[in-house]
Amino acid sequence: MNRSIIKPQTLKGFRDYLPSAMMARERLIETARAVYRSFGFSPIDTPALEYSEILLGKGGEETDKQMFRFHDQGNRDVSMRFDLTIPFARFAAQHLHELVLPFKRYHIGTVWRAEKPQKGRFREFMQCDFDTIGTTSNASDIETLFVIHDLMEAIGFQDFTIRINNRLILNGLLEKLHLEEHSAGVLRALDKLSKIGVENVQSELVEKVGIETGQAREILRLVGVEGSPEEILSQLENSGLDSEKAAEGIQRLRELLRACQQAKIPSERVKLDLSIARGLDYYTGTIYETFLNERLSFGSVCSGGRYDNLAELFTKQELPGVGASLGLDRLLAAMEDLGLLAESKTPAPILVTCFLKERAADYLRIGRLLRKANLAAEVFPDSKPLGKQLKYASQKGFRIALIAGENEFESDHWQVKDLSTGTQQEVPESELVATVEDILAS
Amino acid sequence: MNRSIIKPQTLKGFRDYLPSAMMARERLIETARAVYRSFGFSPIDTPALEYSEILLGKGGEETDKQMFRFHDQGNRDVSMRFDLTIPFARFAAQHLHELVLPFKRYHIGTVWRAEKPQKGRFREFMQCDFDTIGTTSNASDIETLFVIHDLMEAIGFQDFTIRINNRLILNGLLEKLHLEEHSAGVLRALDKLSKIGVENVQSELVEKVGIETGQAREILRLVGVEGSPEEILSQLENSGLDSEKAAEGIQRLRELLRACQQAKIPSERVKLDLSIARGLDYYTGTIYETFLNERLSFGSVCSGGRYDNLAELFTKQELPGVGASLGLDRLLAAMEDLGLLAESKTPAPILVTCFLKERAADYLRIGRLLRKANLAAEVFPDSKPLGKQLKYASQKGFRIALIAGENEFESDHWQVKDLSTGTQQEVPESELVATVEDILAS
Numbered sequence A, B: 001m002n003r004s005i006i007k008p009q010t011l012k013g014f015r016d017y018l019p020s021a022m023m024a025r026e027r028l029i030e031t032a033r034a035v036y037r038s039f040g041f042s043p044i045d046t047p048a049l050e051y052s053e054i055l056l057g058k059g060g061e062e063t064d065k066q067m068f069r070f071h072d073q074g075n076r077d078v079s080m081r082f083d084l085t086i087p088f089a090r091f092a093a094q095h096l097h098e099l100v101l102p103f104k105r106y107h108i109g110t111v112w113r114a115e116k117p118q119k120g121r122f123r124e125f126m127q128c129d130f131d132t133i134g135t136t137s138n139a140s141d142i143e144t145l146f147v148i149h150d151l152m153e154a155i156g157f158q159d160f161t162i163r164i165n166n167r168l169i170l171n172g173l174l175e176k177l178h179l180e181e182h183s184a185g186v187l188r189a190l191d192k193l194s195k196i197g198v199e200n201v202q203s204e205l206v207e208k209v210g211i212e213t214g215q216a217r218e219i220l221r222l223v224g225v226e227g228s229p230e231e232i233l234s235q236l237e238n239s240g241l242d243s244e245k246a247a248e249g250i251q252r253l254r255e256l257l258r259a260c261q262q263a264k265i266p267s268e269r270v271k272l273d274l275s276i277a278r279g280l281d282y283y284t285g286t287i288y289e290t291f292l293n294e295r296l297s298f299g300s301v302c303s304g305g306r307y308d309n310l311a312e313l314f315t316k317q318e319l320p321g322v323g324a325s326l327g328l329d330r331l332l333a334a335m336e337d338l339g340l341l342a343e344s345k346t347p348a349p350i351l352v353t354c355f356l357k358e359r360a361a362d363y364l365r366i367g368r369l370l371r372k373a374n375l376a377a378e379v380f381p382d383s384k385p386l387g388k389q390l391k392y393a394s395q396k397g398f399r400i401a402l403i404a405g406e407n408e409f410e411s412d413h414w415q416v417k418d419l420s421t422g423t424q425q426e427v428p429e430s431e432l433v434a435t436v437e438d439i440l441a442s
Helices: A019-038 A062-065 A085-094 A139-157 A167-176 A180-190 A195-211 A213-223 A229-237 A244-262 A293-298 A328-337 A357-372 A386-396 A408-411 A427-442 B018-036 B061-066 B085-094 B139-153 B167-176 B180-190 B194-206 B214-224 B230-239 B244-262 B295-299 B329-336 B355-373 B386-396 B406-411 B427-442
Strands: A049-051 A069-071 A077-080 A101-112 A125-134 A160-166 A268-273 A282-291 A304-308 A320-326 A349-354 A377-379 A400-403 A413-418 A426-430 B048-050 B069-071 B077-080 B103-112 B124-132 B162-167 B271-272 B283-292 B301-309 B323-328 B350-352 B377-379 B400-403 B411-419 B424-428
Touching: A019 A101, A019 A139, A049 A085, A062 B301, A062 B329, A069 B069, A085 A101, A085 A125, A085 A349, A125 A139, A125 A328, A139 A244, A139 A304, A139 A320, A139 B355, A160 A167, A160 A244, A160 A328, A160 B162, A167 A195, A167 A213, A167 A282, A167 B230, A180 A195, A195 A213, A195 B167, A229 A268, A244 A268, A244 B230, A244 B350, A282 A293, A282 A320, A293 A328, A304 A377, A320 B048, A349 A357, A349 A386, A357 A377, A357 A427, A357 B139, A357 B244, A377 B323, A386 A400, A400 A427, A400 B048, A408 A413, A426 A427, A427 B103, B018 B103, B018 B124, B018 B329, B069 B350, B085 B103, B085 B124, B124 B139, B139 B162, B139 B271, B139 B283, B139 B301, B139 B323, B162 B244, B162 B411, B167 B214, B167 B244, B167 B283, B180 B194, B194 B214, B230 B244, B244 B283, B271 B323, B283 B295, B283 B323, B295 B329, B329 B427, B350 B355, B350 B386, B355 B427, B377 B386, B377 B400, B386 B400, B400 B427, B411 B427, B424 B427
Parallel strands: A160 A268, A349 A377, A349 A400, B162 B271, B350 B377, B350 B400
Antiparallel strands: A049 A077, A069 A077, A101 A125, A125 A320, A160 A282, A282 A304, A304 A320, A400 A413, A413 A426, B048 B077, B069 B077, B103 B124, B124 B323, B162 B283, B283 B301, B301 B323, B400 B411, B411 B424
């Protein structure tokens, strides 16, 4: 049969993960999972496909347009999920009777958006969310910050800042100014502060959002308060902003900051920043953004906040909660940029080379022996020239090569080659594991 | 705003994973990953969506009909992947220049098929494949069996059988009988042996496949040879089947069995069964099927084989290989049936209860202290009555509850309650970690 070759290619905006990229990704996911679990968050999963009516209109017009939407074999109108928040809301409403509240879950899953592909933006990417629902307790807000902090440390970062705010403060002011119904527009404008500056935000507030210049100034004065967390909170309390809502926000921030001190979280890692708004109207309380101080341009790598009601579209039961999402792809890009990713293409540090074809079973046996000692080992399957096998080892990033020919088999010895130094030693099989462990530990 | 409630529901044939199911799934995936890695297989991933032409016609007519296929925003004809083999073939062809051969990869990913939903069959499920490509060496066939064996053991099974065969033996006979072009039909018929019996398979071979009765008998006599592996191989060698192909198959099986002995794999776990054919025409050499002896009805939970050419549709370069796929969902169902799954809904064994609201930061601090000692701990966020918190603890399956009120805080002590025995002891904070570790180890 003479078949024509089909061009092997991925779709625009999609990509394959080769081993070194995928290993970095798996390591990051494993770290996130371990940290979430250590706080008692349990995993869930939801389908990639949902009824379109579940997803439509929840992320705004832009997201609707970006949804991969079609009719399935049963003519159902279905769509691929574009985030993990809406599926979680649907999940919580659907399984409410099976969940014990408060419910703490993490969800690590792929989502799809037909965005215009551009550098670093893909149509398929992974989200990594954790949330606590069914409680309004500030203890959960505090814990959310602890999770973010411990996660960043566990990944290997030292130099990062978690910026916090509480939406109640701004909402208190907007109430006083009778501007509650402009809240979404105000948030959208404030979200641009760091990009376009105070004056342009003020123009937008007046011209686009349609509020008075004096009010715009008052809003910008509030979010512009700077200083140490304690100074900011004192200034707020003395600002004459007579609002119960704002007072509650200030109180919750004060508790949060005190808890960080008690937990001995380095103070430079937590910054109170009244200007962060996180565009979304959805958040109603504490807000979190996380920046790598050496790569601020990558934006926030872990963001979230408190909300009043997760699943109002799917159930009448109110489900307040708090959570955040780790920006996996952004983080990986930053780590690559910072040189924090290993370049290895193999998860095993040891290559057992194959010198004599008829000794295949012996090479395989040594692989087993190493694995039983918790040492990952690959056995080369073909008796190619040793030089080729060593080239293979260096191309893939192995640390150690084991070599044995007839002489070694007769005397029960192995040649152990440290590929990073080039040194080689002959050891009896009984000392092989210990020798390899020594090299790997060095 | 008075919105109407959208009914929270998943699509027909799709399902959510709640914590206890998802934890079992994650544990299984982690085990598979660890075993694959220990042999030097590295992870890859490919997109959920592919150009339809990549996937169409590769799995047969049935699979084509079951594909979720649609036109995307750019009017591209796209489909969701229905297995991980075709995407791997496309991947290998596309990235050939970046891969160093032999290339060993594992791929754990979700696939979609619009099958008629039935008990235990879903439209979204996970596959868990590993393959070695770029070598015809029998060492890789042997290693594939080792991987399957170690995987089953690592999951926790003792009583399982890996049935092996080599397609070359049957192919050798078919060549002798000049029936090569009927190979696919013969394989399909033989695949039904255990279900419909010898006589019905003979009828099918004659009536449907269209071969002579004498030939059908000869085929059935070959695949019916029984006994210990050594007996079967001797019978084959003495059967007068004069075929180089068959002789190579016999030789490779002999080496495989010898290597199992050398590796001290219990002999009852490896069975030579000439009747297993694995329907697919795709396999050309060693074949593997794995059965749980206590749950034979679940079918093979890990199957695979050797093939001559992985990616012939996408590249002219020949890529021989060998691999297998772990049936994750089937295995989970069998484990549940065998009572091998833990029922816990929490990944953390310890619940820090909240007795005094104003002490929230102290409860959170203790959570941190436990985590630093590698003990996963959840902190209850609300100061609800203790009885309610203990009910929460038992509903979710916590093992230990920690309790502290004013008295305890004054004396720096904690009440440690073992929830499985109901016993409670008071220990100073400095001994908390050791006490908790003792209970968890008991």
